[in-house]
Amino acid sequence: MKRLLFLILTGIVAATANPALAQDPIKIGLMCPLTGSWAAEGKDMKQIVELLADQVNNEGGLLGKEVKIVIGDDSGDPRTAALAAQRMATREVAAVIGTYGSSITEASQNIYASANIIQVANGSTAVRLTEKGLPYFFRTCPRDDEQGRVAVKTLLDSGYENIAILHDNTTYAKGLADEAKKLLDQKEVNIVFFDALTPGEQDYGTILSKMKTKDPDVVFFTGYYPEAGLMLRQKMEKGWDVPFIGGDATNNPDLVKIAGNKAAEGFRFLSPPVPGDLPTKEAREFLEAYEAAYHTTPGSIWAVLAGDGFRVIVEAIKQTQSTDTQKMADYLHNEMEGFSGLTGDIAFNQKGDRIGDVYRVYRVDAGGNFVLTE
């Protein structure tokens, strides 16, 4: 038994040591939820980043080397994310992309920071993530306070006076709800309802009935698309026709599948623009390549933002001709400007936040399509 173990161990050492004799690839980590309730997002993130990495390799690689994606599954769970990050930190990655949920990213931030690895989050919009002064943390997604501002503007422009705000107690959704409430409190409107639902359930009849007794003009829901879809459907079954406005986590075509076209029609949500609405060459080419490879369109904007995370890392390595963390971070903080991403121009401020106005308002039409309103 001991001999067998020895043989296996030497085998592993030989197998891992061999490629090192040839040429070391440049490794870029991707931390994403491949299991758990956000597994669909994670699968998309993986497909997009792998597609982009293949493109880079087909064009001759990076600094003459192959790009290799190292994948870590965070399960959409903070504890698993911490383990995945620790493992990732030992695998000599030049930088890490990810992850989706804010509370999940938060669990991994300090691990990457103490290992001096650049982290580019793609879906983590909670404000405090970039307020910690971490020198190597970036994100391609906007922040909740920005979204809060756009949400309040949309609500006020539509002339609503009695507003219900509903969140789901996750770091992200509560943050956005609090932000919107804070801004609305300064205005001449009433917040008639402010509470949370429990995500992952099927029956939101109780919550809808309770909100209905407060008779709001509009419901602003800051949670995720499965709950939003169910509520739209159940509110129609109850014959209640109050308009719903969602936060950016409702931007997923599954929302319409769950609610059905009839119930989803008229639902509005805030989101960074989807690639199909961007006029840039990069976005168009990316969409074509994605459809050719996977025969479908990317599910949500968040996975595409992981693709942008990959692209800014590649750009930083190219421009600095190195995989040195400090050099890359300096480049991203100070020099990158107007980099044409899949989701528009990208530049970062000193905190690592993306600069610029990204949020748009979308509306679901009668055919279940997401239409940009302006």
Next chain:
Amino acid sequence: MEQFFTQLTNGLAVGGIYALIALGYTMVYGVLKLINFAHGDLFTIGAYLGLTLLTSLALTDHIGGIAGILLLAVMAMGLVGIIGILLDRAAYKPLRTSPRLSAVVSALGASIVLSNTVMLVYGPSTRVYPQGLLPSQVFYIFGLPVPVMRFIILGASILLMIGLYVFIQRTKIGTAIRAAAIDQDAARLMGINVDRVIMLVFFIGPALGGAAGVMVGLYYGQITFTMGWTYGLKAFTAAILGGIGNIPGAMVGGLLLGVIEALGAAYISMAWKDAIAFFVLILILIVRPTGLLGERVAEKI
């Protein structure tokens, strides 16, 4: 008052589903003193199998809506029941003589395996049942709109539960199950094939869970591979609330839990809905440690 009635119907509809799932926990516990944590995932499998059968066989096109749905539910129940038996063979039977803790760990492991299998087979995205199969009329009771499907769900759950109760109380096999629940060795001495009883219990419990899965899929439309966890936990709570091991207890516990949740959310706080439900559970267990109906019925199951 209007709010009270609306929330009562909301609570009863969810409670009916909790109760159906709770029956699976309670039956297995009654006979084996084992908490089958994989039961919630069997419920998920029921929902997914229902969807597969519905879309691949097009039953509702051939033999009409209601009959098609009934046949579909029966088929899904049968398949989930068979999976339940296989689960017992693979995860629990080898541990029959081991300490009870080993079987619980095995149950948790089985739960992870099953939910990830569903994910690998059906993919991680949310799946959606086709719409328009069920009546979408709305009843008006004292001027309150109540979707007619809520009654159908509650009615179907109660029918299945009564059927099970009659089966356990009135038939010979039911008597054998009750005997095995009281004392397996004595039952064996009386000529009861205890292994077969256990097999039957692992068929009926998961089958009822599968039926609940199909009902959830048909009514709410949306199914995910992780949904078994939430429902499983609630149904387990319902089983404890009513007195685990006791069939009428599971029914009462399920309906009561649904109503407590709905009323707690309506009158106290929505965000604290689960906390309120568990607080009531603790209160009841302090007063009646064996659950609501745990003591009154002397024989378990």
